[in-house]
Amino acid sequence: MKDRRSALQEVLVELIEEGKEIVCVSVDSASRFKKVKDTYPQRVIECGICEQTGMGVSAGLALQGFIPVISGYATFLTMRALEQIRTDICRWSLNVKICGTDVGFAAQYAGFTHQAFEDIAILSSLDNLIVCEPCDWQDTLLLGRVLFGEIHGPVYVRFGAREGEENFSEHRQPVEVGCFEPLSGDAFTGADIVVVTLGQLAKVGAEVVNGLEKRGYQAFLFNARFVKPISLEFVAKIARRVKVVVTIEEHSGKGGLGDNLLLAFHEVGCIPGFVKCAVSGNFGSSGKRDYLLQKHGLDASSIVTKILQTIEKGGDRGRNILEWEHRSGNH
Amino acid sequence: MICDEKYLMEFASLVRKRIIKATLRAGVSHIGGSLSIVEILTCLFNGILGIDGENLSSRTRDQFVLSKGHAGLALYATLAEKGYLGEELFWEYGWEKETPLGIHPELGIPGIDAATGSLGHGLALGIGFALAFSMQKKPFHVFVLIGDGELNEGTNWECLPLAVRYKLDNLTLIIDRNGLQLSGYTEDMHPLDPLQEKFIAFRWNVQEVNGHNLRMVWDALSQAKIRNDRIPLAVIAHTVKGKGIEEIENKVESHYCGIPQKIAEKYLGAALYGEAGLRQ
Structure with a gap:
């Protein structure tokens, strides 16, 4: 199966073959x-159901020159072992690669205990850590080679559902840390609406872009790849050439891709109209992923409607945000 | 490795006096848990650990993890007494200004192999080191020094089966069994006894020593380093919190306190070791 998790394994084997000191921590x-x-x-170490110990062992291995790759449920890795991530790994920029799986609704019937909607919010507060999510098999290969094989430092890669992860594009753009990958063309030159999706929701994003174009809007799709860092130079280029930016993510609306991008727009001093499509709340529930996505308005049809409503209300000039700032006295 | 007991006694005495002086200067320190590990550090840094002035920042030598990082002062005092830590830097301990020499050891200071302070983190780091040495077939040993109160943290107990599974005989866990933790006696707070049996039940080897007897500590740690039995080892070092300053010995308050000038002077001017070892 050509899913992201299997792509990760391809990369790891390749990197080991090339002589990289990868050690997988299970x-x-x-x-x-x-x-x-x-x-x-011999390159896989089994720590048992002990996320904190696994993270600490990874830190120790990294201090001795290895590139540890630890993988497990995102909920448990990023919450139970958060302190080890912060104190033992990120503080020292150790070369540990953390792969959190089953983010968003991927765990489906396992329910909220196993569904991660806060992982980005939690981890994006940590200095030195790169936070990213590939959108498909090919993207995982590209990101994996750069982030595991070339970049020295801590990385968090999130992985979601394991079905329907076909490649979205034959021709992929090289990885530039902090920059989104253009999926609508080789380069972004301007559009009415920019849609930025995280991870597997690129597929939904493509449907949204189609829906918008059918209604006469010029829309452009990005695969975010990175939530942290976000290149301000890159963001400024988007901000200058767009009316509305839409973010789509399988994460809570608090502290995810949308908020991080909004913050970046704020930092460059130019905030376009903004539509944030995310999971409402942080506690998921049991159910089929497609059903739950729809319930949270993360299907193409709901998103297109939400975008059109925002534009009708004049939200294409960033007024929503400015009005809020005015109301709350945050000038 | 030769145990020069007379030299070790002099060294331990100077380390104790450094801890007292630094506490006086800073006004307060984790003096109790620092004084309880002086003999252990004295042995480690005078021949047990393959560390010298040339390889302080190296990862290709024996590694030491002070998991009970709040006793950083004892480690700084030991490094300073060895001449590995500059005098000026040592006296930055407890400064109001920003300094790399905080209560808890951080990376970047030569001779410090792991940043510690958050309890329950050190053993996993040490296992990471030991696994790395094992995979690289490097002949180095890892010593992790942990507080007995620190054994409250569940992560330690997660680590025990892991060290067994990977047959880490290049790892030695030293437990500073002073019987006290921040708020009280360990047996009242969160009972640990029978501690030796617990480790045996986890399929570790265990050795118990008087943690203030330099000869016993030396023998236990030097034997621990050369073993080849594919079994992790815990050395339970029976110690006294605040050891060497009678007024605070075995007192809950010794966890974090200052010492009056008069009391400090009494010990700074005295020979702390007699013919039979540390004076009682």
């Missing part, structure tokens, strides 16, 4: 490293 999550285990069994 927290009873060895299925995420199956290919590595089959090929290089």
Whole structure:
């Protein structure tokens, strides 16, 4: 199956073959490293169901020159082991790669205990850490090679659902840390509406762009790839050439892609109209992913409607935000 | 490795006096838990650990993790007494200004192999080191020094089976069994006994020593380093919190306190060691 998790394993095996000192740290999550285990069994360390210990061991391995890759449920890695991520890894910019799986509604019937909607909000507050999510198999290969093989420092990669992860584009753009990947063309030169999606929701984003174009808007799709850092230079280019920016993410509306991008617009001093499409609240529930996405308005049809309503209300000139600032006295 | 007991006694005495002086200067310190590990650090840094002035920042030597990072003062005092830490820097301990020499050790100071202070983190880091040495087939040993109160933290107990699974005989866990933690006696707060049996039940080897007897500590740690039995080892060092300053010995308050000038002077001017070891 060409899903993101299997792409990650391809990259890890490749990097080991090239002589990189990759060590996979399993927290009873060895299925995420199956290919590595089959090929290089000595490169997988099993820590048992012990996320904090796994994170601490990863820090120790990194201090000794290895590139530890720890993978497990995002909820448990990013919350139970948060302090180890902060204190043992990020403080020292250690070369640990954290792969949080089953983000968003991916865990489906497992319910809110296993569904991560806060991981970005939590981790984007940590200095030195890169926070990202690939959108498909090919994107995982590209991001993996750069972030695991070339960049020294802590990285958090989130992985969501494992179905429907076909490639969105044959021709992929090279990875530039902090920049979104243009999916509507080679480069962004301007549009009425920019749609930025995170992870697998690129597919929904493509449907949204189609829907908007059918209604006469010029729309452009980006695969965010990165939530942190976000290049301000890159953001300024978008801000100058767009009326409305739409973010779509399988994460809580608080502290995710939308908020981080909004902050970046604020920092460059130019805030376009903004439509944030995210999960409402941070506690998920049991159910089929597609159903839950729709319930939270994360299907293409609901998103298009929300965008059109925002434009009708004049939100295409960033007025929503300015009005809020005025009301709250935050000038 | 030769145990020069007379030299070790002199060294330990100077480290104790440094801890007292630094506490006087700073006004307050984690003096109790610093004084309880002086003999352990004295042995480690005078021949047990393969550390010298040339390889202070190296990762290709034995590694030491002071998991009970609040006793950083004892580590700083030891490094300073060895000449590894500059005198000027040592006296920055407790400064109001920004300094790399905080209560808890941070990376970047030569001779400090792990940043610690958040309890329950050190053993996992040490296992990471030991696994790395094992995978790289490097002949180095990892010593992790942990407080007995710190054993309240569940992460330690997560780590025990992991060290067994990977047969880490290049790892030694030293437990500073002074019987006290911040708010009270360990057995009242969060009972640990029978501690030795607990480690044995986790399939660790255990050795118990008097943590203030330099010969016993030396013998236990030097044997620990050369073992080849594929079993992790815990050395339970029975110690006294605040050891060497009678007025605070085995007192809950010794966890974090100052010492009056008069009391400090009494000990600074005295020979702390006699023929039979540390004076009682």
